[in-house]
Amino acid sequence: MGMSPASTSAPTDPGRLLLLYDLACAFATRLELDDLVTLVVEQCQEVFEAEGASVLLHDRESDELFFPFVVSRDPEVAAQLASLRFPADRGIAGSVLQTSEPIRVDDGETDERVYRGADEETGTTTKSMLCVPLTTREGTIGVIQLVNHRGGTPFPPDDEAFLVTLAGSVAVAIDNARMYATLRASEERLKTQVGSLRRDLARQDRFSQIVGTSSAMAQVFELMESAASTPITVLIEGETGTGKELVAQGIHKASSRAANAFVAVNCAALPETLLESELFGHRRGAFTGASHDRVGLFESARGGTVFLDEVGDMPATMQAKLLRVLQEGEIVPVGDNRPRKIDIRVISATNRDLQREVGEQNFREDLFYRLSTFPIRLPALRERREDIGPIAARMVETVAKRYEKRIDGITPEALVLLERHEWPGNVRELQNELERACALTRTGDPIVPEKLSAKVTGAPESGPPPPTARPSAPSVPAAAGASAGSHPAGSLGSLREARSAFEADFIRRTLETEGGNITRAAKAMGLSRVALQKKMKDYGLR
Numbered sequence: 001m002g003m004s005p006a007s008t009s010a011p012t013d014p015g016r017l018l019l020l021y022d023l024a025c026a027f028a029t030r031l032e033l034d035d036l037v038t039l040v041v042e043q044c045q046e047v048f049e050a051e052g053a054s055v056l057l058h059d060r061e062s063d064e065l066f067f068p069f070v071v072s073r074d075p076e077v078a079a080q081l082a083s084l085r086f087p088a089d090r091g092i093a094g095s096v097l098q099t100s101e102p103i104r105v106d107d108g109e110t111d112e113r114v115y116r117g118a119d120e121e122t123g124t125t126t127k128s129m130l131c132v133p134l135t136t137r138e139g140t141i142g143v144i145q146l147v148n149h150r151g152g153t154p155f156p157p158d159d160e161a162f163l164v165t166l167a168g169s170v171a172v173a174i175d176n177a178r179m180y181a182t183l184r185a186s187e188e189r190l191k192t193q194v195g196s197l198r199r200d201l202a203r204q205d206r207f208s209q210i211v212g213t214s215s216a217m218a219q220v221f222e223l224m225e226s227a228a229s230t231p232i233t234v235l236i237e238g239e240t241g242t243g244k245e246l247v248a249q250g251i252h253k254a255s256s257r258a259a260n261a262f263v264a265v266n267c268a269a270l271p272e273t274l275l276e277s278e279l280f281g282h283r284r285g286a287f288t289g290a291s292h293d294r295v296g297l298f299e300s301a302r303g304g305t306v307f308l309d310e311v312g313d314m315p316a317t318m319q320a321k322l323l324r325v326l327q328e329g330e331i332v333p334v335g336d337n338r339p340r341k342i343d344i345r346v347i348s349a350t351n352r353d354l355q356r357e358v359g360e361q362n363f364r365e366d367l368f369y370r371l372s373t374f375p376i377r378l379p380a381l382r383e384r385r386e387d388i389g390p391i392a393a394r395m396v397e398t399v400a401k402r403y404e405k406r407i408d409g410i411t412p413e414a415l416v417l418l419e420r421h422e423w424p425g426n427v428r429e430l431q432n433e434l435e436r437a438c439a440l441t442r443t444g445d446p447i448v449p450e451k452l453s454a455k456v457t458g459a460p461e462s463g464p465p466p467p468t469a470r471p472s473a474p475s476v477p478a479a480a481g482a483s484a485g486s487h488p489a490g491s492l493g494s495l496r497e498a499r500s501a502f503e504a505d506f507i508r509r510t511l512e513t514e515g516g517n518i519t520r521a522a523k524a525m526g527l528s529r530v531a532l533q534k535k536m537k538d539y540g541l542r
């Protein structure tokens, strides 16, 4: 080789040292693949005096070579190349990839190895080329390719040696960048997962006091979630003890107002005049005994939530005043004539059928529509019997802790009885029942049927009869020997009584499921029609 013109670009050339230095710094600090490849090709193009420089990477899945980043003096050529993919055994780049050996082409126009496809795509002519492998521990991952040495001369042989050395570090850097990208991607994925799990947890936490896995309750939770995310006015409807207040609190806690007050007012508990000053406050001297100004509940709940419990019991004049609050967002304290703006969210609850109350003119229609923008109906416990087990378990745990007793859960027999009961008082009644059972149960024992009250165990002398197919006579015939109060509370009475009670209940339920059809019910129970009719007569059914 000797001292050819190529010696001007020997590895000790200051431009080359600068390139090495720049790249070393970049490898140490830049981890993004795009940045890295950009830098490498830009620098190579300059230092090696090439018209075009590119890094081609091997896509193992499709076994193709592609250009993750291209620089060219002609941006159009760059754009063409960027979209180009070709089989990994094609052309000079393909050979270098397969053999992991560098190739220098001095006369591209006659060299058979040059892939013409790329030239056709880009409308250029390959005159000279220098192509070296990018090799890592895992093998050759791609190539660096320089096209057309400026001035029309071939790339000097020294350039090849230098580019080979350089390619060694570039390959490692690309490998690292890829690893980094993989880690970044999995970090992003994990972040997303953690975020969604955290939201799930937060939701569980917010609504954690409300136990229920039935589909009816799942629907309630969904509605609560939607209600919590907006300031919409919510009306919660449900029988007594279904958890209306719990739901109202849950919505508040899950809403953006959670940090502010949740103020509950029982509209049925106060006489009209007191209710007004309680809600809106009053001015000193507004009425006898009003010795100083008083801030009303609406005002004290500023930025928070006011829960109007038993809103169906609100007197008519108060209904008109409440309507004003909802329509205008302002209150007028008693004895004052200046309305004040307030920012509150209203959630109300009722165990009445408000729509019917409207029909009977006991409740203002306009107020009803204002309150019930977003209604949530809470199902009665008998409509979601599968929730009884989980709710009971949670309650026993809580009560046991309070009593400082160890209660070993509820036996399956006792649970069957709890699930079968109609629960007119809903969750609250269930709670009372379990409180009593826990008190009666010795520490270390589970709750057994004997500790449940007669109304739950179905003992004949107490408890309301089931609401459907209510028998006119006592549900157990006198012949069974039941006499009111014949056994102590908590005892189940005789087996015969229990059997009769069960039989009556069983027949009643079967009739119910069979839509009252005696023939079908008899068949379902393996009885003759006559036998069933006799039993029904005995038990006073139908």
Ligand SMILES: Nc1ncnc2c1ncn2[C@@H]1O[C@H](COP(=O)(O)OP(=O)(O)OP(=O)(O)O)[C@@H](O)[C@H]1O
Pocket: 209, 210, 211, 212, 238, 239, 240, 241, 242, 243, 244, 245, 246, 247, 351, 391, 427, 428, 431
């Ligand atoms: N799904 C539930 N899970 C656990 N506890 C519940 C559930 N629903 C209600 N409770 C409990 O039952 C009791 C009654 O609930 P709450 O006071 O919210 O009912 P309510 O519908 O407001 O009743 P009322 O109409 O009689 O005022 C409370 O002690 C509450 O904690």
Ligand SMILES: [Mg+2]
Pocket: 244, 245, 309
């Ligand atoms: Mg309530």
